[in-house]
Amino acid sequence: MNEQQMAKRILIADDEPLYLRTTGQLLRKAGYVCECVPDGDAALEKLRSEPFDLILSDLNMPGNLKLELLRQGRTQWPDIPLIVITGVPSLPTAIEAVRLGIADYLLKPVKYEDLLASVRRALTQPPPSDSEPTTDQLDFETLSSKFPEILGRSEPMLELLEVIDRVALTDTNVLITGESGTGKEVIAQAIHSHGRRHEHNFQVIDCTAIPESLFESVLFGHAKGSFTGAIMDQDGLLSRSHHGTAFFDEIGELPMSSQAKLLRAVQEQAFTPVGKNELHRVDTRYICATNRDLQEEVNAGRFRQDLFYRLGVIHMELPPLRDRGDDVILLADAFLKEFQRDNARITGISDEVIDCFRRYEWPGNIRELRNVIERAVALSRGESIQLSDLPKPMREPQTSTPQAVSMLAEISREEALDNADQSYLTALLKKHSGNISQAARQAGLSRQGMHKLLARHGLDATEYRP
């Protein structure tokens, strides 16, 4: 324990006396100065009268510490990080989490080593720099010009920019959820490049691309001869994110066994390469993304609860494009400008197309919009994009009208079933952006079976691809 650590003062607040006493004892043994209090009111009193470097507390205990920290925290104790330790987990909203200064989120019972690792990490995190103005001092104009790579002026996007602006200055783990193509990777990259780690690597780790049996070796590296084919020592992807950010894309697809290995690395900020004995320390910020509802995956027993809370200390849910109002037009114009380089004749978008864009559901979100504009610019013969330049599925009505329902009774049962089958397949192709394997998997068919069925209905999967 060095001098600097000796001086660190920790305020521990918890309404379970035994837990409070043992945590205090353990952290004192590790060299920290600890003050233990049984509720939120006592914690606030301590905070007002003594200086602290860290708060360890549950937010759901007597005395509303959470509310007071939100109300007064940023003026009175702007830089004290907070580690939430709770038996009844509930994630605060993203903006609450950043305003509270939550550095980590631990579930009881907490192992001593995990607690210590978390405390060390929170205490080494630099406080937000004074030179960076916080969002309070920024109007939304300034905010969107600060993040030119993130287009959007709708209410949910402006809120999101505020969170990104704040979260970029911290070192906290972030979980980004949202439908496919909503910009999860763009946001992750923005958090990295506006933070103190921007000069180091932003390492993308695609969880769907790593076979379960190779997870440890790909992530942590391996020693020569540790398995057949390991012809030399090899560094893993996590080493490449040292001092930088590890972006785990599609984290919801990670098998249980790999989740356990990742949890250890996140908790301990360390890992052991396959076939070696020594522990490698790594200083990494974790940003994860998924288009699954991870809370639902936890409830279904497919995703570890402890990992979910560990990675989702700040949880950002990206809105789908259909909920971003006229951002769709803003984005369409921006993409048009980008692709005008390929076809300078096109200078605008027709009113019918704009109406169609506003009505359309955009299952593939911004990625789909970008592809639609690229395709239309390439196909268009006029000076502006017309309805006929859009893919056929976009031009089709998207819901069954009452008239369509009443007409059902006028046709034979076979025809009705056939139509339903066709609508189902069309919806599947839209959902999976024309990916036959995924559509077949969802429908419980083989790829071949899906091909046959599509051919029978005259459907062409390529038309649905972005």
Ligand SMILES: Nc1ncnc2c1ncn2[C@@H]1O[C@H](COP(=O)(O)OP(=O)(O)OP(=O)(O)O)[C@@H](O)[C@H]1O
């Ligand atoms: N707000 C935005 N402004 C401008 N372009 C955006 C924005 N959001 C996303 N994009 C663009 O949309 C495309 C998809 O973005 P991205 O890959 O980040 O989505 P994603 O949610 O990570 O997708 P997936 O779930 O399929 O991995 C990219 O071309 C990206 O540049």
